Amino acid sequence: MQNIPTKYFEYGIEEIAYLKSVDPTLGAAMIRLGKVERVIIPDLFTALLYAIVGQLISVKAVHTIWTRMQDQLGEITSHNIAMQSPDDIQACGMTMKKAVCIQHIAHTIEQGAFDLDELHSLTDTEVIRRLIALNGVGKWTAEMLLINSMERRDVVSWGDIAIRRGMMKLYGLSEITKTQFDQYRLKYSPLGSIASIYLWTISFE
Known part of the structure; x- marks a missing residue:
């Protein structure tokens, strides 16, 4: 793993x-x-996927799915995840809706249409606005990234x-x-x- x-x-x-x-x-x-x-997970892509997996499920369920993703899919990078099918991602134990969102976000980042690193130079409000433009990312997910990856303080x-x-x-x-x-x-x-x-x-x- x-x-x-x-x-x-x-x-x-x-x-x-x-x-x-x-x-x-x-x-x-x-x-x-x-x-x-x-x-916290300093890598923004990894932390974003972790937050999406964690939407509306228990901490224990997140851990199980996250472990399975690493075992079955390999490296949690945009390049690797973009090459997986939604079916493969879903087979790790999440809903198909989440799997499709995760694969789509990985593709978007790989194609250069979204630069996660730019988020570091933005205010909290701007980070949230930028992230919720991604399919499958709502305000809660964006706020979790602010705390659990970017260490924003408020x-x-x-x-x-x-x-x-x-x-x-x-x-x-x-x-x-x-x-x-x-x-x-x-x-x-x-x-x-x-x-x-x-x-x-x-x-x-």
């Missing part, structure tokens, strides 16, 4: 201290949990069920409105991504 390079999202004492100062409730949870390591995704669940558990809410969510998101800014890392952990406790 391919050894895909990963690293941990970089943050430390200063970021934790800031979030504690603006939100004591989150701060107390951060003290209780200690440093939470978030694994992303709190309304579209992520686990983040919303983490917020509800943290603040003792039975439900959460978009307005409430945005109030918390603005409180965490400009370090929303670090708050997200903790909210994910809280949601699965």
